[in-house]
Amino acid sequence: MPHKFSDARRDKFPKAKYRVTNCSEYNESLRRRGDVTIWVSDDVVQSLASPRRKTRGGQARYSDLAIEICFTLRVVFRLPLRQTQGFVRSLAKLMGMALVVPDFSTLSRCGKGLRITPHWRAASKPITLIVDSTGLKVHGGDGWHAEKHPTRKARKTWRKLHIGLDPETGDIVASKLTTEHMGDETALPDLIAGIDADVSRILADGAYEGQGVVDCLEDRFGSGIEIIIPPPKTAVRGENAQRNHHIAAIAEHGRMNWQAETGYNQRSQVEAQISRWKQVIGERLQARDFDRQIAEAQIASKALNRMTGLGRAKYERVF
Structure with missing residues (x-):
């Protein structure tokens, strides 16, 4: 069976091309x-x-x-x-x-317990917050020594990095490093606790879908916050008016149209920031102790914001 069984019947979307104007x-x-x-x-x-x-x-x-x-x-x-x-x-x-x-x-x-002062450019108006998480490797060998010599292989582990991005400035306004056992919904309250800016809209993927996330965001930023989280295919209507509206819009116009209308496609910016993190900082943490790894992640976020403040690329679509 081919990798994509219905590939011949799938709609083809040409990849957009951009160029840097500055x-x-x-x-x-x-x-x-x-x-x-x-x-x-x-x-x-x-x-x-x-x-x-x-x-x-x-x-x-x-x-x-x-x-x-x-x-x-x-x-x-x-x-x-x-x-x-x-x-x-x-x-x-x-x-x-x-x-x-x-x-x-x-x-x-x-490095253990070092107090890091966050550095990001404050906005004069309520911001849009995009949250996501990724995995970072911890210090350790690549398994060659265990394969070469008859030793017991170490159990694989990693750390989970949760970040909140302001797409207007490109700064990381919040970051939190946790173990791999903590889910996105569980880490969200501590992630947004240190944000001292007004947030009018939040974008997240389906991992944050749930009433607990809605209650947490409304308690932190007020009941007027716009929450854009895609509901699952099997979602049914409930008590949340915003979620019911998303379910009805997807059922009537389709998921692709809903993404364009709500601006959910902006979530790709946080994925690009995660890719930038791993290219500039690296995908592996240097510290071995968890407390020192937390300080290292906070310093990396602050350094990336300093780099963003030096200048950002401006794009325009050519195709």
């Missing part, structure tokens, strides 16, 4: 991502020392900002901890500043 500006933004001064500026260097402690206890030698800068350079340039220490030490030497750079063991220890 090539020079976008190329310059890509070059600036490799500029170290974007990530380590002169005004930031002055805040690397930890503020004086006024309570009982030992005095911290490095501030959270210093640890965050080191981890940001590690995530952006994909460096191990020891190479990160040497890289930051060489930057301090080139800048002519007598800075004591945290060693690799200090970075590893301070």
Whole structure:
């Protein structure tokens, strides 16, 4: 049997083609991502020392900002901890500043429970929130050693990254790293808890379909929020008016027409952001401890937002 049994009777949709209209500006933004001064500026260097402690206890030698800068350079340039220490030490030497750079063991220890301040451009009007999740590999071998030598294979595991995207600015306004056992609906309340912007519309795939998601979104953003989640094929009408309207529109005009009318096709932007994450940051987490992996994911989100702020590509459809 062929891969698609009804392929000869399927409707063929030509793939749309786009071109970039701001090539020079976008190329310059890509070059600036490799500029170290974007990530380590002169005004930031002055805040690397930890503020004086006024309570009982030992005095911290490095501030959270210093640890965050080191981890940001590690995530952006994909460096191990020891190479990160040497890289930051060489930057301090080139800048002519007598800075004591945290060693690799200090970075590893301070990465656990590190407080990361979110960085994304605030909107002047209510935003559209697109949520989705993906899997990230954890540190470990690829199985070659277990195949070469008669050892027991390690059980495969991964982490689940949940993100919320603002399509207007392209920034990640919320991110949460969980274990692979936590579902999308369960992780949603913690994901949207830190969003301090007004959300007028939310887009999500069928994994978020359920009354619990509706109650969570209305409690957080108000009853007037527009929820665009595709109902399953076997969905029946219930008490939710928005869901009943979606079911009726799909039954009358078809699912493709419903996607175009509601703007559900915008959800492809969060899938593109996930692909961008794995291309720029990588599809594997460097940290081994779960708490350190959480900090690494938060720093990666902040770094991607910094890259987006440098410039985005503008497209126009040509076919």
